[in-house]
Amino acid sequence: MKLKQYFFLLFFQLVIVSFLAQETSTSSSISLLSAQNEFVVGDKITLEFKVKKETYFQLYCSNSYGSTVVNPKVIDKKMRFEIPSFLSKKRGTLSWKIINAPDEISGNIFILSQQQPKTIETYLGPPSMDAGGLDYTMLVVIPTDSLDNPIRDNSKVAVKHQFLKSEKSATILTDKLIGYKKIFSPKKSGRMIISSESFGLNSKEFDVNIMPAIGTNFEIFIHRNHEYADGNQITTFFTSTITDRNKNIVSDGSYIEFYITNKKGGILKTAGITLNGVAHSKIVHPDFEETWKVKAYFIGISESNTITVNYKKVIEEYRVSFSEQNRSIKIGPLKSFMEQIIPDGLSIKLSIYQNDVLIKELYKESENGFSTFYLDPNIFENNLYKIIIETAGIKKEFKSLKLW
Template sequence: MKLKQVFFLILFQFVVISFLAQETTATHSGISLISTKKTFIVGDKITLEFLVKNDSLIQLYCANSYGATVLTPKVIAKKNTFKIPSFMSKKRGVLSWSIINSSEEISGNISILSQQQPTTIETYVGPPSIDAGGLDYTMLVVIPTDSLDNPILDHSKVDVKYQFLKSEKSQPILTDKLIGYKNIFSPKKSGRMIISSESYGLNSKEFDVNIMPAIATNFKLFASRNHEYADGNQITTFYTSIIKDKNRNIVSDGSYIEFYITNKKGDILKTTGTTINGVAHAKIIHPDFEEVWKVKAYFIGISESNAITIKYKKVIEDYTVSFTAHNRSIKVGPLKSFMKQIIPDGLSVKLSIYKNNTLTKELFKESLNGFATFYLDPNIFENNLYKIVIETAGIKKEFKSFKLW
């Protein structure tokens, strides 16, 4: 029984000592925070009130992401009231404060939240052009902001709207870390996609994204010509089939196609064309002698065509060469075409002059009215024996021991 009384006595003394200790702390604490509200909306008028038991003048240090300042209170009957300046209260985030000019350490934080109703929507879309097929995508970034240019609260709903061809879709997203974003993948068809966004009844402006055809697939090559004779005058036209990607989208107009031509000697000629409605055309003049061409087209680094072979027939079977003025005036012709008509002007004729089996000079002329005329100037070609070789339309004629005087 005595033991039980001793136990209750000790317990009572412990409670009394704890109560007295609390009273002493409260008595010695000269500054106490009266304000209880810790969460505000941007634009609210924010005040902090403190009860100061002694007559000391305190100041309040405030800091947020905009900067820091020291405030002096308005004092009425030991109640110190601090008014937070508007440049701090209109910025969302955490506002930290602490009492200075006091031996006590008193500090705290205030949460300032953005307004939930946005007044503007900052929207960014890029890239502006993507490839069709579902692998490429553009990104939409949305930042709804309130009247004080603060991004609205995280997890706020934003509706992403986009229209393509006959399809219209709307998908909701939630803002996170101040922004909302969505990757919009390309459809299989090419065309133009229109994108916009909406948040709490506020709509953004319209954005365009071009859905471009993807990488082209292989295609076919064709050729057309008026006739198959090598007259050096007519034109052969090469053209492709409609060039498309794997999703059957026609490649963009202006795509650059190169046509490579390999002749019998292995030499390579090249002509080019650009696509219109998926088809590329290129033209090249006929050779002026019998020839066989192997032609192939390339969408460089992307795709290619099949190879085709084109044969050109000899247009001139023979021609005459006449010499006058001590053999110094050489007239080649008449040059007649496949219907015995005079060949069109411009056929190349080459005259090679050899002395002692060494090539001395090569002269070139183009036919005019079916003839090509050369004159061997005596100031250049002295009186002597030469070998003359004349070549045109793939036909070569040699005149050995040719005397000039």
């Protein structure tokens, strides 16, 4: 009985050994002989395999640039596959796999870029930034080799920039194909020059405009020849030099609006643009006694103080004469503050009422100190009317004026 068991165990071991030997023989029908799995772009890449018998296999290759099937050269039970140059000249991982084989055999080849860059691709933006240290521009650098592959990660790139009398250089390392650096704005406005260098290869020069930051609050002033409300002279409003918080003068062409509030609460508006930080704007004097409160705004950014501007009455009295059945109404002479004839263009309003109902308003401007209105009989029939004349803030009323 023991002898039977002994022969049974021996037979079972022989079967297992035979099966394992068959498996080993099958799995070793093709094996990789090449040990190198790292190459530099441009190198000739060859994979060599040992085959147990003269069998024709193919090699499937794939990377980010494309895929292909390579046919072998068979010599003395060895298969040699030459990787096409269009795949071997691109850095990255090249995956391969034997096809048409009873066993699955595959692997990866790592293709490294050349370490010496041939060109430097450089990008910079934005091309301008606000002074003050809060805004920044970003420089992106991509050093590439002769086959247009970005050089290896952790390669050194020097970023250099010059501003006014300051020159600085900083070293960055490439990561995931690129190197980049944020360059923050200085406190002063001006122009910054930026360049980069890698392994002795220099990029071209880039310019960045450092613009003044947003303006701070400012003051306003006035200039005028006299303070009389003659409706003719010009008052000039102007600002102090508008700067940002670092005393940089704001950009030329900045738009400043002057808001004027009169006695009645009405709003007048005039505007100017800055030149060397100062904005000027002009407005005609009112033609009657008035008080203005003026405030300027750098819209959405800053504002000025409020100033009060007083205008004196220029005309104390004027005459009104009627002729031609009261239909011709002559106003004048209109004399200014030195008894001189007031400049042409003073506005005169004539209002016509009938039974206390306004039926017409007529407007004219003075010429040589006078203005004449004519009430046409085809429009204004013979009747009693109330006439109100107003100019230079002086109102005169004529009740029950008969037209015939």
